[in-house]
Amino acid sequence: MGLFTEAFLTSLVVGAVAAGIPLLLAGLGEQLSEKAGVLNIGLEGMMLVGAYCGFLASFLTGSPALGFLAGAGGGAVVAAIMAILCVRLGLNQIVIGIALTLGAEGMTSLLHYVQFSKTYPRLDAVETTAIPLLSQLPVLGDAFFNRPPVVYFALIMVGVMIYLYRSTHLGAALQAAGDKPAALDAAGVDVIATRSFAVLGAGLFAGLGGAFMAIVGAGIFVPFMTHGNGFIGIVLAMLARGKPLWVLFGALLFGASLSMTTALQVAGVDIPTDIIQMLPFAMVMLVLVLAGRKASLPLALGSSYVRGAR
Amino acid sequence: MSVEDISVADATDRARVDRLRAAIHMILITVGPVIAALALGGLILIALNVNPLEYYAYTLRRGLFSPTGLQATLTRMGPLLLIAASLIVAFRAGIWNLGGDGQFLLGAVIVAASAPLMTAFMPVWLVLALCMVMGAALGALWSVVPALLRAYHGVNEIITTLMMSFLGVSLANVLVKLAFLDPSTTTPQTRTLPVDDRLPRLFGTTTSSGLIIGLVTIIIVHLMMTRTAFGLKLRVVGANAKAAVHAGLHVPLLTVAVFAISAALTGLAGAVDILGTQGNVRADWNPAYSLMVVPLVFLARFNGFGTIAFVFLFSVLSIGGESAARKLGVPNYFSLVVVAILLIVFGLTEYLEQRRQTIARK
Numbered sequence: 001m002g003l004f005t006e007a008f009l010t011s012l013v014v015g016a017v018a019a020g021i022p023l024l025l026a027g028l029g030e031q032l033s034e035k036a037g038v039l040n041i042g043l044e045g046m047m048l049v050g051a052y053c054g055f056l057a058s059f060l061t062g063s064p065a066l067g068f069l070a071g072a073g074g075g076a077v078v079a080a081i082m083a084i085l086c087v088r089l090g091l092n093q094i095v096i097g098i099a100l101t102l103g104a105e106g107m108t109s110l111l112h113y114v115q116f117s118k119t120y121p122r123l124d125a126v127e128t129t130a131i132p133l134l135s136q137l138p139v140l141g142d143a144f145f146n147r148p149p150v151v152y153f154a155l156i157m158v159g160v161m162i163y164l165y166r167s168t169h170l171g172a173a174l175q176a177a178g179d180k181p182a183a184l185d186a187a188g189v190d191v192i193a194t195r196s197f198a199v200l201g202a203g204l205f206a207g208l209g210g211a212f213m214a215i216v217g218a219g220i221f222v223p224f225m226t227h228g229n230g231f232i233g234i235v236l237a238m239l240a241r242g243k244p245l246w247v248l249f250g251a252l253l254f255g256a257s258l259s260m261t262t263a264l265q266v267a268g269v270d271i272p273t274d275i276i277q278m279l280p281f282a283m284v285m286l287v288l289v290l291a292g293r294k295a296s297l298p299l300a301l302g303s304s305y306v307r308g309a310r
Numbered sequence: 311m312s313v314e315d316i317s318v319a320d321a322t323d324r325a326r327v328d329r330l331r332a333a334i335h336m337i338l339i340t341v342g343p344v345i346a347a348l349a350l351g352g353l354i355l356i357a358l359n360v361n362p363l364e365y366y367a368y369t370l371r372r373g374l375f376s377p378t379g380l381q382a383t384l385t386r387m388g389p390l391l392l393i394a395a396s397l398i399v400a401f402r403a404g405i406w407n408l409g410g411d412g413q414f415l416l417g418a419v420i421v422a423a424s425a426p427l428m429t430a431f432m433p434v435w436l437v438l439a440l441c442m443v444m445g446a447a448l449g450a451l452w453s454v455v456p457a458l459l460r461a462y463h464g465v466n467e468i469i470t471t472l473m474m475s476f477l478g479v480s481l482a483n484v485l486v487k488l489a490f491l492d493p494s495t496t497t498p499q500t501r502t503l504p505v506d507d508r509l510p511r512l513f514g515t516t517t518s519s520g521l522i523i524g525l526v527t528i529i530i531v532h533l534m535m536t537r538t539a540f541g542l543k544l545r546v547v548g549a550n551a552k553a554a555v556h557a558g559l560h561v562p563l564l565t566v567a568v569f570a571i572s573a574a575l576t577g578l579a580g581a582v583d584i585l586g587t588q589g590n591v592r593a594d595w596n597p598a599y600s601l602m603v604v605p606l607v608f609l610a611r612f613n614g615f616g617t618i619a620f621v622f623l624f625s626v627l628s629i630g631g632e633s634a635a636r637k638l639g640v641p642n643y644f645s646l647v648v649v650a651i652l653l654i655v656f657g658l659t660e661y662l663e664q665r666r667q668t669i670a671r672k
Binding site for chain 1 (some may be wrong): 331354358389406408458463465466468469470471474476477480481484487488527571601604608640641643644645646648649650652653654656657658660661
């Protein structure tokens, strides 16, 4: 088949990584939060706020690095609301998650309307840092090793999370907060603090993922621009069964289907964008149908912890 | 005052006072969050340099106190009530059907594509009836995969219904642009159902009889969930699925039934919106009603009659807000923010309410 030329493969893998990094970050964040027992439906909203804050900071200062910081911070602010309402006060995680996503959609769109709806400013392309030798590899070189530093940071975070879960006290505490919070409490560790940490971490990751979409991916902020990426991140966390490496593989898989448009255009195939837009979601459903029953979630996921209550 | 001193008259008096207090309390915890959300929304308006009093007054004037506005408000209630009924069935049974937008749009598109063609072959009443069945059926069909995954594999339905919703919205667009395009116009849209062939209007006004369909449906759903054995079974599943298994209920089958009913009602909402109001579907049209209705159903504590009141209020704000958007330059995104605040304030009210009850019990 003439489709699988090197140009096609290269653009597919390049696109898969570009589209996969936000999914990876969102998935790692959701995994952290779910591990500690908090189902974070607000992830989409955290990404969107991250995208807006990231764009704004990057636009005002001209520095992508500050943009990424602001994006992660924006996501964490939304997460802090979630931590207060759902972890500390024990409100329904799903209701608040929906509220945060709707609120983030509304607020970022309003702010964008007031500030940028007449000008639609664009950001300059982010400079890449090529890693010597590795970036010369065929197909994979440009995709993985000739990228802005934030991509390397996201990939390194996979390793960091593996280490965190496997080899640290905090990792064990997170696991316990999700599976048997009462036991963690009895062991003298603050369940509320552990879960709040996890939710804030999820906000940082999701915000950074959103900022990536705005600063590196699109170079612009438009309302609703995260378009379901947060929800795909939640699916990734569900399917990865607590393993960060699986989130990475899943993110690249779904990233590939997201980036199919460009790759197919390079190959000269003309398919309407509406059909292309369905691909990642169809892929998610297909994976869920095939592997859905294997998705494992922490026992206490979704239920708030009240000390002394049964 | 000793116990013996309390006469019968005192006791009935006290019962009456207690009842009154309970009623006032109920009103406070349902209306309170609405007022709080509107007030917080007002702060955002101030930040946008819009006078909130002017905005809300204009919204009320256009959505409630003008004849055309009120008729538009009542017409909009039809689809919204059907969506609310859909959510009541699902939420009472413990199922999070959040895929309403996809179900709604697919129901709308199939109806918009078929109705104008069908009128050539059959009487209008039959077209309307068949179209509503089609819309409901397609809505239900779109929930089959999430339903089976949830019922037999325990896969979280929040995610699957949302994914199917994204898919459904895109598919609806594909269908409008590629399959059901009106050949007689360059605008990408389906054929238009002539106004005479739409759902009849009520009493010489412009209000669509979709309102009646919505009202009847939500009352039937309310009675079904509260007064029938089937409704009780669904509520048992919703309250505690494990206990329901021990009670001998066929939980997977009931779960699939809940999905089917809920999604069919949302598909019907799409059909009614087309047959009553829109007449066609334009490319990229997506009113995204379904998540907006979620807080209304929660505020009414899944009570059908309470929901009618909240849907009315929301319709006023939504119709009036659309006029205000043009007049005062506040984009419709503002209503998203108000709905979000409403959900959070509702959550906080529930929290305070529970704490009050725990303290009272001690």
